[in-house]
Amino acid sequence: MLLLWLLLLLPLLAMLWQQRPSWLILLRHQVAWRVLAWEAAWQQRKLEQSTLHVGQSQQQALTWCLKRAQSPCCLPRGITDMSTFRNQLPLTKTSQVQQEESKEELLPPTSPQYHGEASLQATLLGLVTLNKAYPEVLTPGSSACVTPPSPWPGSVPWLRHALGRVSPLGAKDTRTLLLEALMFPGLRALEARTAVELLDVFVGLEADGKELAEAIASGKLGTPLPSRAAELQEALEQGPRGVMALNLWPEQPQGSYLLPPGVPFIELLPFKEGTQEEATSTLLLTDVQREEEYELVLTDHAGLTRCRLGDVVQVVGAYNQCPVVRFTRRLGQTLSIRGEVTDENTFSAALAQAVGQWPGAKLLDYACVESGILDSCDGSAPHYEVFMELRGLRNLSEENRDKLDHCLQEVSPHYKSLRRRGSVGPVKVHLVGYGSFRVLREALAACPSSSFPPEMPRVLRLSHLAQLLQKRVIS
Structure with a gap:
């Protein structure tokens, strides 16, 4: 009962304390974390129980899904047995599901949400885990929401006030939210609706960092802050550092x-x-x-x-x-024009090796196309075409472009054999302008059958998406 009263009172206190001294901010933050700790401890116990009795927990999850099914199912009524469910309902691929949904003209796609209890558990345990690993990022005034709206307050509405997010709420564009957030000297973490949008924010920060710093120094949004602009510029020169994904072990070098x-x-x-x-x-x-x-x-x-x-x-x-x-x-992110099957990992390894040989270059994003999609063979052998967005380099010599093909031959013996026989032509490398992949993601999101957030393919199969990048080539 005490916990319920605290949850009800916190939003009211947030409204009353518009003009509040620093000690009240700290007090509110401490109260919020006490409440979080109590509820997170309860959610941790529930997680322990569910992971200790996995068979029972999975049966309960399946039963919940079957009872709340929103579309017709081929299973007979009343079936809740796990073995029967798995034997009678066939496996489908994501592409098949999206095609069926587009044919049936279902409700507009929405952000996928787990059951409310699971969402609350993930939110609370995620916050507590992040606080243990990186306590400085959740102190008052250290985090900022840079896309409207953010997912975390969706499960626990009072967090937006209690944890002291520095950026104002409201339907503003991402660039304005980012600029306002960067003005706060205590900023340590950026929060976004999805990982894809957060990636776009960081890419934009790297590309437009100098311009943003100048806007802060000149007081574009209010008081000029030259010292804060200098701090921002110094931080940008050091390059990006930090956590891009949250899990129960964020301090580990590889995400698990x-x-x-x-x-x-x-x-x-x-x-x-x-x-x-x-x-x-x-x-x-x-x-x-x-x-x-x-x-x-x-x-x-x-x-x-x-x-x-x-x-x-x-x-x-x-x-x-x-x-x-x-x-x-x-799976599905493979290149194959002569049966060679170059998967995403193989190509990414070759590309990373090649970019490492280009002085000053940093890879921001890329996508590949088989030449037949763009109908760009022009009598030459079929080949791969790669569109990439780089930082620190606006032009590539032919020698540097050729390095990608050599690196790909080193990591893929089958590709090397086809190149030596002339069955496959050399990789063609194109540099695209800043923001090209953000435009690509917007085009993907506009597709009726697209998931949310849209999956970013490394291999483009549709000609209109490939042509979108082709039109933005700068070198």
């Missing part, structure tokens, strides 16, 4: 994530690199093996489809009876 046994219902499909045959039988969370790779299969109540996401994870540990995984690759 707990697969919880709640909603959505999770299955894992065994994955073997280089094999032609696909596994048809999925495993539950308790059946996976350490160091093995699996494709994620999710089921929620919205579509009640056993959807293969195309994301491949490797099991790297366990949390009680639940697997801890690391994302390794995405």
